[in-house]
Amino acid sequence: MSRPLLNPKGPIHENYALNCLEKIATKQFYKNYFNLDVRLLTIMTTNNMTSPGHQIQKNIIKILNNLLVFNIEVIDDERSDCETTILPRFYLLVVDSINNFDTKLQVLTELNTYNPRALFLVYYSGLGNNYKTKAQHILEQFWQNSITEAAVLIPSNLKHFIVYSMDFSLKAQHHCLKNHKIVIVDYCTRGEVKFNSNFYKRKSLTPFNNCTLEVVANQLEPFVINENEGFEIALLKQIGQTLNITFNVTITGEDSWGVKEEGEWTKGLGQVYQNSAVGIGNFYVAPEYIHDFSNTDAYYLSGLVWIVPIAQYVPKWRVLTVIFSWYLWILCLGLVFVCALLLKVTSLSRNENKHYKKFGNDLLATFQVMIVTAVDRQPRSDFSRIIFIALNFFSIINAAVYTSSLINYLTLPQREPQVDSIEGILAQNWDIGGLPVYHDIFNVTDDEKAVQIYDIFQVNESLYIWLTSVGDDRDTASIVNYVFLDYLLSKNDPLVTDSRGRPKVFVLEDRIFTYSVVMVTNRGFPFLSRFNKVINLMTTHGLPSAMARRYTNVLHRKKHGEGGFVKALTMHHLQGAFLVLVLGYICGFGLFLFEIIFGLIKVRQRKKIKPAKNK
Numbered sequence: 001m002s003r004p005l006l007n008p009k010g011p012i013h014e015n016y017a018l019n020c021l022e023k024i025a026t027k028q029f030y031k032n033y034f035n036l037d038v039r040l041l042t043i044m045t046t047n048n049m050t051s052p053g054h055q056i057q058k059n060i061i062k063i064l065n066n067l068l069v070f071n072i073e074v075i076d077d078e079r080s081d082c083e084t085t086i087l088p089r090f091y092l093l094v095v096d097s098i099n100n101f102d103t104k105l106q107v108l109t110e111l112n113t114y115n116p117r118a119l120f121l122v123y124y125s126g127l128g129n130n131y132k133t134k135a136q137h138i139l140e141q142f143w144q145n146s147i148t149e150a151a152v153l154i155p156s157n158l159k160h161f162i163v164y165s166m167d168f169s170l171k172a173q174h175h176c177l178k179n180h181k182i183v184i185v186d187y188c189t190r191g192e193v194k195f196n197s198n199f200y201k202r203k204s205l206t207p208f209n210n211c212t213l214e215v216v217a218n219q220l221e222p223f224v225i226n227e228n229e230g231f232e233i234a235l236l237k238q239i240g241q242t243l244n245i246t247f248n249v250t251i252t253g254e255d256s257w258g259v260k261e262e263g264e265w266t267k268g269l270g271q272v273y274q275n276s277a278v279g280i281g282n283f284y285v286a287p288e289y290i291h292d293f294s295n296t297d298a299y300y301l302s303g304l305v306w307i308v309p310i311a312q313y314v315p316k317w318r319v320l321t322v323i324f325s326w327y328l329w330i331l332c333l334g335l336v337f338v339c340a341l342l343l344k345v346t347s348l349s350r351n352e353n354k355h356y357k358k359f360g361n362d363l364l365a366t367f368q369v370m371i372v373t374a375v376d377r378q379p380r381s382d383f384s385r386i387i388f389i390a391l392n393f394f395s396i397i398n399a400a401v402y403t404s405s406l407i408n409y410l411t412l413p414q415r416e417p418q419v420d421s422i423e424g425i426l427a428q429n430w431d432i433g434g435l436p437v438y439h440d441i442f443n444v445t446d447d448e449k450a451v452q453i454y455d456i457f458q459v460n461e462s463l464y465i466w467l468t469s470v471g472d473d474r475d476t477a478s479i480v481n482y483v484f485l486d487y488l489l490s491k492n493d494p495l496v497t498d499s500r501g502r503p504k505v506f507v508l509e510d511r512i513f514t515y516s517v518v519m520v521t522n523r524g525f526p527f528l529s530r531f532n533k534v535i536n537l538m539t540t541h542g543l544p545s546a547m548a549r550r551y552t553n554v555l556h557r558k559k560h561g562e563g564g565f566v567k568a569l570t571m572h573h574l575q576g577a578f579l580v581l582v583l584g585y586i587c588g589f590g591l592f593l594f595e596i597i598f599g600l601i602k603v604r605q606r607k608k609i610k611p612a613k614n615k
Contacts, residue, residue, distance in 0.1 A: 019191025116524025146524025218281030
């Protein structure tokens, strides 16, 4: 008498499947995240009541819930979002056909809590001869969505179950993400798992063996100068040496990363998304990237700043006058006249020298004291001496301050008043503009200045046009990347420096905003954690900042007074002093000629008068 066949919907097969699922979920899931306080398990179920897995999924939910190990959220065919905001660490999918799996995967990737780096387990409840082909389809679909930590539990018959996963071998001169195959990682017979080995978290520990990864690079100096040079290129090379990876760098030639149009990413992000590449080149995280892309940990801080025309240099012949402000010069001039008037009053004393009874002599004496030179005759009265001493005390302090400042003013370039604020920019009525991507920064309705800037902001695709307008035309304020500007200054680029290497643009102190520079990958990039380990180790020791300083740091040195354009004192710096000397000689020679001419006129008049008297 023959034994009856087991029913695929019967209790025996159901019990075997439940035991297999329970042991894999508790041992494999819990083993990899045992130290977490919150372990969210998302279970995606099927509503097909005729499926062998319909009853199994109900019971496995009860079993896992009773274990008090996981926080469970169930997503059925009628739901398309999660109520929680916590990222799941585990996913359990119960499917009964390939079409059912494809539908669930599409829903899964669109969930607001989708986490491609979680652990995935799929139970395929359908029976058939092509179970390996079905498992291969499921795992390849996971792979195309950058999900690598996945396993498929599929029955080969009513008593035996096979656990499939995907493995990839990393070989030199081969792409790191393209050599993969379907392998059996475990068996489950009559509800007992055979090996109980940890088949998750193995791929991320595989040696790279000098395999190749594609890199898409936006060319923005100094982040990326060319395929072999740049701050981020140097960082990428260091990661490659540490992990034994070869990077194939492709320059995009674009000045922006692209946007999503009609469901497709353009420019550099399109290449990253389509080719499973790594993107570098001043990339920073934005909300619109989160759904489709992942990024490494931050390794550098950059930002956007305002640049305006730098103030013009004060001509050398004016240097002697710019040390003091105009009202201080007026004060000194007024003090000369006031003290001269006081000397005139005190000269009425009988004891005073007759020299000071003339106002011209008083004025000359106070001027001599003001410029700290000796006077021709000393005053005699006590009141006059008090005035002299007080004025002399003021003059000594004044001359000391002036002299000590004079050296700096002669050796360092002096400029006219500098526009150094947004208010100053708006007051100048300059053109304001930049790249199109910067326009929306000022689309803020509750900030009056931002609204004003947004209304007059002009856009142009070329950053070099804006730099030329600011540096040469001197009638524009624009926005530029701080590190990029620092790099241009460090190499004395004619866009931002003059023929002597001095800057033509001025950077406002307050940055528009600061952001973290990262590398971008497809969401679920399998090697992201290993990249982050190297990056975190490098940032801990300050290596990225040291790499960046090779190309920049000019603005930092100028801000802290290092490496300025200080030169030795030369005849060129003393134009003002020689101008005063020449003017003095001209005035003195002019007065000398005037006295001679005036004397000759008097002599002639006397000669004419004498003959008239003799007659």
